Amino acid sequence: EIVLTQSPGTLSVSPGERATLSCRASQSVSSNLLAWYQQKPGQAPRLLIYGVRSRATGTPDRFSGSGSGTDFTLTISRLEPEDFAVYYCHHYGSPPLTFGQGSKLDIK
Amino acid sequence: EVRLVESGGGLVQRGGSLRLSCVGSGLTFSNYWMNWVRQAPGKGLEWLSKISQGSSVVHYADSVKGRFTISRDNARNSLFLQMDSLRDEDTATYYCLADFDYWGQGTLVAVSS
Numbered sequence: 001e002i003v004l005t006q007s008p009g010t011l012s013v014s015p016g017e018r019a020t021l022s023c024r025a026s027q028s029v030s031s032n033l034l035a036w037y038q039q040k041p042g043q044a045p046r047l048l049i050y051g052v053r054s055r056a057t058g059t060p061d062r063f064s065g066s067g068s069g070t071d072f073t074l075t076i077s078r079l080e081p082e083d084f085a086v087y088y089c090h091h092y093g094s095p096p097l098t099f100g101q102g103s104k105l106d107i108k
Numbered sequence: 109e110v111r112l113v114e115s116g117g118g119l120v121q122r123g124g125s126l127r128l129s130c131v132g133s134g135l136t137f138s139n140y141w142m143n144w145v146r147q148a149p150g151k152g153l154e155w156l157s158k159i160s161q162g163s164s165v166v167h168y169a170d171s172v173k174g175r176f177t178i179s180r181d182n183a184r185n186s187l188f189l190q191m192d193s194l195r196d197e198d199t200a201t202y203y204c205l206a207d208f209d210y211w212g213q214g215t216l217v218a219v220s221s
Contacts, residue, residue: 033208035208037153044203044211044212044213044214045153045203045211046211047208047209047210047211050208050209056209088152088153090153090155090208092207092208095158095167096155096167096169096170097143097155097158098155099145099152099153099154099155100152101152102152102153
């Protein structure tokens, strides 16, 4: 099983600033089958990034994904008020599929 | 617009059973691997099970193996999760997920003693 560890657990940032969230896998993620989701309170998760770096339809270009192997990053270049939420990374390759524990983006 | 709508959640006694459904629209349902994912109150996401397009391949997380059964009916654009021997720790919102793309809004399952 691939264990995904996200850091930091909580990040306090001001609107307009840059945020960098990390996702580290316990073993190499095959075929770059890694996604990022955004979840707001009371809502279902929403796909932001798939295949490590491809933006989903409707994802603003201030969101970017990068990385390979075991280390992955979600970067939000200029935070907007609507970006404050919880973010999860997800490996969707060979079962069992797994999610990171989440990183919460707080308004500073 | 793609929509996935779950139903079937509710309050159930420990040891009881429940069957969840997920109906898809706006997508070619039969083209997608389908998953069930849950989220306990205030916690993160937990993948439970996936099923191939033609139902020939299924996988389960260890936490539900032997208790939960995933199935689908492509003619009705529907995905199911039969949950038996329910435990307190199965209390969660249950989501269906098409591949990695599309999520339903979730259905809440509460297991009481």
